[in-house]
Amino acid sequence: MNEVVDVRLKVFGRKDLLGLQDLHPDEIRLILDTARSFREISERPIKKVPTLRGKTLVNLFYEPSTRTRTSFEIAAKRLSADIININVPQSSIVKGEGLKDTVKTIEAMEASIVVIRHGQAGVPHILAHMVKSSIINAGDGAHEHPTQGLIDMFTILEKKGSLEGLRIVIVGDILHSRVARSNIFGLTKMGAKVCVCGPPTLIPPKVEQLKVEVYYKLEEAIKDADVIMLLRMQLERQCPNLFPTLLEYTKLYGLNKERLRVASQDVLVMHPGPINRGIEITPDVADSHYSVICDQVRNGIAVRMTVLYLLSGNRGRL
Amino acid sequence: MKLLIKGGRVIDPESRLDKVADLLIENGKIKDIIKPDTRNPIPETRIIDGKGKIVTPGLIDMHVHLREPGREDEETIKSGTRAAAKGGFTTICCMPNTSPCMDNHVVVEFVKSRVEKEGVINVIPIGGISKGLDGKELAEIGELVKAGVRAISDDGNPLMDAGMMRRALEYVKGFGIPLISHCEDINLSKDGVMNEGYMSTVLGMRGIPSASEEVMVAREIILAQLTQSQVHIAHVSTKGSVALIRDAKKKGIPITCETCPHYFVLTDEACKDFNTNTKVNPPLRTSEDVQAIKEGLKDGTIDVISTDHAPHADFEKELEYDKAPFGIVGLETALPLIFTELVGKSVLSLSDALSKVTINPALILGIKKGRIKKGFPADITIIDPDLEEVVDVNRFLSKSRNSPFDGWKVKGIPVMTIVKGRIVMEDGKVL
């Protein structure tokens, strides 16, 4: 290693990263601080460091997600890890097949780190108790997607300098969104004012007890907003009668230039992707200078490198 | 064989008897309740030392799933009744959702013959309301009653058709037995897996709103009023249900109800580790609901504590929370939980607590049980109120282990179960 970047002498004392709900603000701060160093590494001509040399990372995806898997894969490669990708298509899961088989798979691979995406809430948590490997939750049902939450927080931090006191509005299907949950848990811990907005049928019950404000009208929600975070509307996931049509959704909640006027002058527009252009957001807004969607993707690699680095028990200098 | 239980604290909730006495049992019946040590030794009598113990009418559990016939890997009549005996129960009612189900007298006869052969305690079958328990056509309830059922229920399968429920209630009135209703509007509960509320929002899991229970409780109350037929609401779990039933009782509507230990001990907080042994239907609710359940037990709105003992195989509970089946086993933990959480924490007096598992279910079912009274069947449970135990699912006599109470420290353990004058359990060992 030829260059030295200082990272705070602190340890991330956990085996797993399962969610942002159980993290202490100091732990989130440690991740976000460390991520800054990794951002610098990704600016270098030679991006690879030997941190995870000889260690195996398994990407275990029960739901297809090329974006998240690729992002973890690039992150792990830059840390010199060996990578195994396992995609388990939903159709191949036999009814009654238990988690025990998954545990056996993980143990057989002797993986240091397992990145898991699963359609059901809690699966990474249960596995974390059962295996020695570090588990990273890459999305469990509608529960959490902690690295996406951290990426979004890092991106906001990068642009705004601080999260404290920012008015951050999450728009769309909050009910089914793990990205929304992780962001709510993380952002409120870091002192941001989080608002959620969407049709009442897509707002989870008692969400205000998580210290968020609830809005049903987009114009009211995004007034003076510092950040607007749009969620992907996924028709296939939604039960019937939660909203009538995507067309009506767009008319009520789609973000366009006109509506954006009431937000803060330097508002950031975010989207965890993949975007339904013309549904959650009009193309002109998605491509405007307000949009930091590309930054989110780029920061994804730095934040995921950070998480891999911290979970493998590293500290101090890179 | 004669038994003399000497010097125990004899409690009979019905007559409000609560005193130290000797209990003489002869020919399967309660022969006498006498002042301690006033009688000369009776020959050929086994003396049981009751000092420091509570002697109560044998416990009755109105709501048990024995799984035989059909799922003998989860429970059998043998293992289920042994678990019940260990838990201090002398009588249990078994729900009809077996495979084949108890919607006809043949299956009832089969269950009875199995009980005769392998059962260690009394078992009263509950028949189906509808054929196949699918809520469409009335079962031959007359035949079921003739075969020995003391209640009817489609438990597990919510009976959604109000017209059908009305006819069932009217029809069953002719037999003088209650209809037990599992109150759940399936259009509201849908594919929910836990209580709908703050916890389901935090955990990102699909919720079952209280309303799915309460709209059906309200319906049953209205139909009970219309038909003047006796409705018993199974496993009440919400504050709203308690309020509805309280009002209905004030109006004199023929309605009774039960709750289960998990609804006064646990809240939906217990789901946060995704332990599938907390997945039960109706789901574990909030602390506000738990409080209301305790109020309902206190003021008599809730008549009965049942277990809803629902055994499930390990391989089924070891699935993702979403995919695991609903249900908790309860026979071997119910009494200690009642003692620890209700009597120990002064929610109920000892006598009131015992009434919910003795005389009250006996009255609802119309059976000559649940009393300590001369001439009554000698179904007796002896409890050591000071004995402490740590719940260990691996020591259950039930074939299944799906209890959320594993590792809990509890106090108030049944030490002897006597059925018709015969000792079937002594110091935790079923004979």
Ligand SMILES: [Zn+2]
């Ligand atoms: Zn039921």
